[in-house]
Amino acid sequence: MSLAIKDDEVDIVIGALRSDLTIFMNEWRPMFSRFHVIIVKDPDLKEELKIPEGFNLDVYGKPDIDQVVGSSISILFSGYSCRYFGYLVSRKKYIISVDDDCLPARDPKGFLVDAVAQHISNLTNPATPFFFNTLYDPYAEGADFVRGYPFSLRGGVKCALSCGLWLNLADHDAPTQALKARQRNSRYVDAVMTVPARSLIPISGINIAFEREAVGPALVPALKLAGEGKCRWETMEDIWSGLCVKIVCDHLGLGVKTGLPYIWRTDRGDPIASLKKEWEGVKLMEEVIPFFQSVRLPREATTVEECIIEVANAVKERLGPMDPVFARAAKAMLDWVKLWQSVGSSSSRSSAV
Ligand SMILES: O=c1ccn([C@@H]2O[C@H](COP(=O)(O)OP(=O)(O)O[C@H]3O[C@@H](CO)[C@H](O)[C@H]3O)[C@@H](O)[C@H]2O)c(=O)[nH]1
Numbered sequence: 431m432s433l434a435i436k437d438d439e440v441d442i443v444i445g446a447l448r449s450d451l452t453i454f455m456n457e458w459r460p461m462f463s464r465f466h467v468i469i470v471k472d473p474d475l476k477e478e479l480k481i482p483e484g485f486n487l488d489v490y491g492k493p494d495i496d497q498v499v500g501s502s503i504s505i506l507f508s509g510y511s512c513r514y515f516g517y518l519v520s521r522k523k524y525i526i527s528v529d530d531d532c533l534p535a536r537d538p539k540g541f542l543v544d545a546v547a548q549h550i551s552n553l554t555n556p557a558t559p560f561f562f563n564t565l566y567d568p569y570a571e572g573a574d575f576v577r578g579y580p581f582s583l584r585g586g587v588k589c590a591l592s593c594g595l596w597l598n599l600a601d602h603d604a605p606t607q608a609l610k611a612r613q614r615n616s617r618y619v620d621a622v623m624t625v626p627a628r629s630l631i632p633i634s635g636i637n638i639a640f641e642r643e644a645v646g647p648a649l650v651p652a653l654k655l656a657g658e659g660k661c662r663w664e665t666m667e668d669i670w671s672g673l674c675v676k677i678v679c680d681h682l683g684l685g686v687k688t689g690l691p692y693i694w695r696t697d698r699g700d701p702i703a704s705l706k707k708e709w710e711g712v713k714l715m716e717e718v719i720p721f722f723q724s725v726r727l728p729r730e731a732t733t734v735e736e737c738i739i740e741v742a743n744a745v746k747e748r749l750g751p752m753d754p755v756f757a758r759a760a761k762a763m764l765d766w767v768k769l770w771q772s773v774g775s776s777s778s779r780s781s782a783v
Pocket residue numbers: 444445446447448471472508509510511512528529530531634635636659660661662663664665666667668697698699
């Protein structure tokens with residue numbers, strides 16, 4: 431049961447570190463060509479992008495970012511976080527984002543996986559965070575609620591975020607990848623499940639989709655480790671952003687799903703080279719998780735923006751004294767909310783695409 435999606439309800443957002451997107455766009459053409467595509471160039475990428483014909487797309491670079499948000503806070507969109515500018519200027523209901531080094535996967539029968547269609551199905555079918563269904567997604571073809579599942583909960587809640595997975599290179603951290611350099615993920619688990627309420631998860635930005643108005647302000651490009659560079663492993667921006675989104679969804683009664691769709695992930699980073707810097711992030715996460723597990727948002731926080739402001743204030747107060755990176759993250763979260771209100775919301779200036 432999936433609502434029919436109109437072409438003008440979806441933006442595909444891509445962060446581009448490389449200028450030649452020919453292979454990437456041609457491989458994704460069957461899934462992308464009916465929708466508008468937003469490509470945000472890494473602010474340091476000066477070359478013109480090479481993109482094949484046949485797409486309805488807009489490309490943004492550093493000048494556009496500075497013009498829309500002002501050069502004083504354009505740092506929010508540096509490096510890995512450049513795609514968040516696409517989240518900000520989009521005006522579509524749903525956003526889907528994949529890394530530019532990922533391609534469509536094939537399922538065990540050899541069929542191409544339409545990751546866009548699966549994300550949309552995840553987002554347009556209810557989520558069930560308050561009672562776990564042992565047949566996983568009850569709205570999937572051939573599935574249903576199992577005996578004992580309360581009928582009062584079978585209506586579910588809106589699914590605001592869909593977290594897809596990866597074949598070939600799973601999203602492992604540098605220590606794991608360094609230890610298991612030859613490990614490749616060939617496990618295609620044919621399931622979508624709702625992440626239970628009050629359970630945190632490591633949300634990867636590699637293959638993600640969300641309902642823009644429902645959780646856009648909570649996808650905060652806030653955590654930047656010192657010396658974040660161009661190669662892999664030096665940022666945890668998506669993990670931080672995912673923790674913020676999940677506690678906001680739990681508070682507002684929204685759902686988060688994980689599982690299908692898979693995409694085929696390659697990678698260019700060198701985990702050994704980045705091991706030391708990423709280790710900083712891995713260590714910080716151990717401090718961060720108990721904090722997010724302890725956050726309780728006030729009843730008066732009824733919008734995503736209000737929730738993020740509450741989280742940012744708690745980060746500043748409770749994590750800020752531990753490490754300057756958290757004080758910076760708290761400020762970035764507040765800047766992001768202000769930007770969302772001035773640029774991101776549908777009623778704001780027409781910087782939208
Ligand atoms: O400086 C940069 C770095 C990256 N990008 C664009 O961001 C995505 C992801 O980049 P990449 O594939 O090089 O790195 P991954 O480690 O695989 O990315 C995942 O891990 C998280 C960070 O570690 C990140 O949130 C995930 O996406 C690509 O589209 C690059 O083009 C960039 O623009 N500038």
